[in-house]
Amino acid sequence: MRKLEELQSLIASSVAELKYPEYPAELYEPIKYILALGGKRMRPALLLMACDLFGGDVEAALPPALAIEVFHNFTLMHDDIMDNAPKRRGKTTVHEKWNNNVAILSGDVMLIEGYKLMMQVRDNILRTVLDVFNDTAVGVCEGQQLDMNFETISNITIPEYINMIRLKTAVVLGGALKIGALIGEAEMKDAELLCSFGEYLGIAFQLQDDILDVYGNPEKFGKQVGGDIISNKKTYLLIKAQELVKGTDAEELSRWISLPAFDAAEKVAAVTQLYNSVNIRQYAEAEMQAYAEKAFEALEQINLPEESKQYLRDFADGLLVREY
């Protein structure tokens, strides 16, 4: 099996070789720009990894892997407009550098270009692969819509939250793995198990991200601790805390959430203490662990040699214990 890092750098060099027309420049320059911003190229690397695990030709899987990366960057380009985000990976976002119209239309073309790349598979799996791609794409859009809706809804339940992160983050990991497996001539049953592995792992990963925001080591995590608390982001931790805190603590939590101006460090400390008072970290870790276990259960059922399963276990372990 090829190392994940090797697959990621194969993707990086292939992305750099993607060619787009010169004219109209406003349509194609932003595509080249956002694709050149970098990133870990994790989603397309997963597609290659799945193909490789089933003994498929990694080179043949490159165009569909690039399709996943182009699709992912299309979602970023449109999400950045919707989220009014000025920066992406430290650089100016497309709608800020050009304008909203350019970002809308370039994004549209990227989605189509994604389909063109995804179609570069054998005839006998073309329909199946595109069905998976369609479902993945719709799922990601639904996830983004739910994420935006949740900003203005006060009573989100944990199952609603899990469903949102599944759609917004996890289905594309599952979809990439499934498509890679199909290109590697896996049986449909195994491709679907690998898809479930990816989806559950994606949910666990997002839950870990929620935990790290509050309890992570800022030096290893690389983000400001408590960023989600400062912005009242409805993470697993906040939703669960709102369920559990009672009486004056509930009032205190509501007060922090509704305060228009505050000292950031003070808010982070106060809300973290409220979280601690109802053991939020333990709940969140248990939920994360439950999804990790579902991922491993799916993995065990896949018809792959032990060595390949160990590769996937190691991959999952690496993903889930990264930065405490």
Next chain:
Amino acid sequence: MRKLEELQSLIASSVAELKYPEYPAELYEPIKYILALGGKRMRPALLLMACDLFGGDVEAALPPALAIEVFHNFTLMHDDIMDNAPKRRGKTTVHEKWNNNVAILSGDVMLIEGYKLMMQVRDNILRTVLDVFNDTAVGVCEGQQLDMNFETISNITIPEYINMIRLKTAVVLGGALKIGALIGEAEMKDAELLCSFGEYLGIAFQLQDDILDVYGNPEKFGKQVGGDIISNKKTYLLIKAQELVKGTDAEELSRWISLPAFDAAEKVAAVTQLYNSVNIRQYAEAEMQAYAEKAFEALEQINLPEESKQYLRDFADGLLVREY
């Protein structure tokens, strides 16, 4: 052959039967809303017509025809954001009724839903049909970008303008006809000739639209005469006039274009007189006629019985002499 009106009403009833999920409502309500606004359903009807002409099963061609209509409405939803349009077919546009984010994301889902419908063709033509759809979709986006660019460019040439309307308006007519022909088991050569027929006809139709805006009978045309003149829209007429008028007439035309405030009727009358002074109508009609002839030349080469060709000639004649 089935009458065009019959095909249009078949599309209308099939559009009404399209089903989308209830949740998230912000994603799917706008899709139902824009599809229910009506319209002539000309593009999908052309797809069915092409299939019918080659003896294909019109019912089997319905999903791809609906794909063209869903795709077309995706472009309208996103174009309306970009053009800041408050109304579409007399009703509030999606971005006005909801907001820009909803219109961006619902539009994205519509494009994906378009692919899902377009995939409902026989395996042996799936790749070819999707290739045509991809090219059509990219073309329409390029056309929209060029159209937006032209708003702020002063020296557009006639070939640049023709290329813009070809991409923005004509390629989707050609694409719909080509896909319909392929579903009807036409030879590729005939499908491509029918595609050319549609593209040339689309260009001729748009040129006629430019002419009608100034010289049409407002009662038959149904639009305000001179709307393009009032808004300084860069039509064939204006671009050609800017090429041809000289001396004080050129200054006069520039003055009207740069006036921030004016009496609409006065501007329309003055600019029309400038157009007349250099025979713009004759140039435009000759250009339109040249594209109509290219359409008829392509048509003559198609391997179809005389009766079918006559049907297409009648269709083209009906389209090009509609409202003088």
